[in-house]
Amino acid sequence: MLEIRCVSKSFGETQALREVSFSVANGEILAVLGPSGCGKSTLLAVIAGLLELESGEVHWDGAPLTALPPHVRNFGLMFQDYALFPHRDVFGNVAFGLQQQLLPRAAVRARVSATLEQVGLEDFAQRDVNTLSGGEQQRVALARALAPRPRLLMLDEPLGALDRTLREQLLRELRHLLRAIEQTAIYVTHDQEEAFAIADSVIVMRTGEIQQIGPPADIYARPASAYVARFLGLTNILVATPERAGGRPGVQLPAVGWHPLANGSQQPQDEHTPISVLLRPTGARISAKGNLHGTVISVSFRGALIRLQLQPEQGPPLRFELPTPTELPVVGTHIRLKLPPDAVIWLPEGNL
């Protein structure tokens, strides 16, 4: 089990990591999600021992790693641009880590071919890595990192350089493989779909700080801040005043009126101080008795659902995904939407 305690690291003026703490259990896949420049790669380099940390500690199964050089940590790191050794063929690349362990030649050969088979490159052992396609290079890099059976595998944007369709296919394979061998892993990405698809839990990072930790479903259901919500593509963020009605916690929303909050036990303490809330884009439907009314700005038909942009009488435009109604709403007309009871979520961590 990996434990990161209060780790900080800066490059000159810029603070790349600010008191970052988390842990990864054995067999768990943790995704670190954030935009470029948020400190994700620095975090991996610190864990791998490639960068010295300024303060804080990195532990494995309770033992501190700080003094260990990278080559004795037995962690695997898959680099974003793969960093394949251009002077070694596919076999030579995958065998490299095993050769460092001074395994007998036959064992190396057996393990390399087993690993190549795992990543679907059985017949590629003798190929020159400079002639491989992007997807093939990615698989070689994965095989190279996996072959020495690292205690922890770190993947730095492993699919970042590939096109969309290939990315989805490789993501499925990668998830299947990591689950099958119960690999403890840290998966760094800026793509929330990748992070959600592969991880047991997700860390959302912003400028060196952890914004939220939790299982993917929890993070999506209850973003901690407007920043996390926006990063996940949830843009209907409004300022509202908390107000209890009949003992139930809720808010007065502009253009809607009173609406309950779906945060469960966690509720704002102070009534009358404005708070940020997220209006969920899903679950609403068009209804004459709806409580949200506004002018249709745009409608885009997506098959089973439509995407609707609505300008309420007050506040910013809002986006919704609705089940496709029998009659499509017309741009410029006035409509009413009925929001589901769990449509409004309080964003406790600040306004941005």
Added chain:
Amino acid sequence: MLNSTNKTAYGKVEKLKVNLQPVLWLLPLAFLGVCYFYPLGAILRYSLAEGEHTASALAALSDPYVLRTLWFTIWQAALSTLLTLLVGLPGAYLIGRYRFRGKALLRALTAIPFIMPTVVVAAGFNALLGARGWINLGLMRALQLETPPLLIVNTLWAILLAHVFYNTTIVIRLVGDFWARLDPRMTQAARNLGATPWRTFTHITAPLLSPAVLTAAMLVFIFNFTSFGVILILGGPRFATLEVAIYRQTLNFFNLPLAALLSLLQLFCTLGLTIAYMRLAARVSRPLNACSPQTTQRRLTTLRTRLAAGVIIIVLLALLVAPLGALAARSTFKLEADRGERGIVTTGFTLNYYRELFTNRRQSLFFVTPIETIGVSLRNALLTVVLSLGLGLPTAGMLARRTRLGRWLDPILMLPLGTSAVTLGFGFIIAFNRPPLNLRASPLLLPLAHTLVAFPFVIRSLLPAWTSIRPQLRQAAAVLGSSPSRVWREIDLPLIGRAAIVAAAFAFTISLGEFGATALLSRPEFPTVPVAIFRYLSQPGALNYGQALALSTLLMIFCGGGMLAIESLRFGTVGEI
């Protein structure tokens, strides 16, 4: 964005080495300062400040001899370039647009002229078309003639032919590669819009290709403009380009001020041409809508295309292989009487010419046996390898860091590439024949000149290896369990080592075959192989001729070996020049 953040994340230890940088740059800069700028300065000084020509430095430019030489240099280069395009463009089309069996071999064969010394090529054409060559001796025997019927050597035709041999490859490679990546949908769109095939070619394909064709033509023109060995050996005494004129004025007439003036003229011309070439080449480096050759190339299906392809392939093979084949064959065949031999001459296979390399005849031109010239050349080549790697390894390492200073110095390091070898040799003669640097008798003089010629090639072979060693590679090895010393042994050393061998092969073969600077600088008691070949070729007698061919064949084998080493050791596109 992503990359730049990664660099800050993984790139450590960079700061430590920065302070050493200016010190390490001193090495190549001192070398260029002493061996390049100092001799060029000497040329300038000589042509402007000395002798009675001073007052008339500009007047000498209108001297009929200078003007005639310049004019011949220009028009022979232009004519050679035109003929090269005529032969090369069909070849470029075939190689760029079609897939066929044996194409890889054909492409490999086109690498031959890159590495073959001029003396070898000249000897090859001599063995094929010369008065004692296969064709003339064959015709004389068949038609019972007393004199050789085909007088090509020592005419303009021999010069043109050798220039076409040398430069067709450039057209095929530059234009062919560009053509291969040209999007076929452009011509399809034109046809779809109603253009005839001819109009499609003139309005679409030709304009799209023109930057590549112009660039290739410019490069070919530069090579022809600075042609030396071909003119001197195959053209005979009647023809002189600026290069040959510099050589003759220096060695035959000892008119150093005139040679200096010619060198200055040559320097300005090559500098201007090189700048023009760089501008053109920059435009070709990024073609619009580059396609993978796999999508643009077709098979030879119709009878007409097959016939045309067959003709092109035969012409290319005849051009590239015939002279070298004729050379090797002629060096082991006795076809005519040796000097003093009377009666019936037995013709046939012989190793006599090779045996003669070990004997020092009384009529020998030198104080040494021909085989000893090989020793001289090998010693020079080894010294050149040591010098150019010693300079090139740290220099390429610093260029690979892409600092601002490095980007600024890079073109300066490439300057020797744009300066003709004869000019360099002449500069050496007038710069190093007196204090403070009297190197005239030093065994280092030729290796230094050869290092200067080889330096740009060495840098360009080493640079990709240095740049491919990114910090990520070392880190990947460390994470996979390599200790720092093992990282150096398994990552840095093999990557650099292989490139170093390629660079060494370049330096070695360039030094072995170098003729322009060597012709001016080599001392009579220690002739190099090319100098010896030139001397033997210009002497009468079947034995001298045979010795020249035998030496040329050996040189050809050495250089071919060097080329094989270069081609087989570089990996992927690394080391491509």
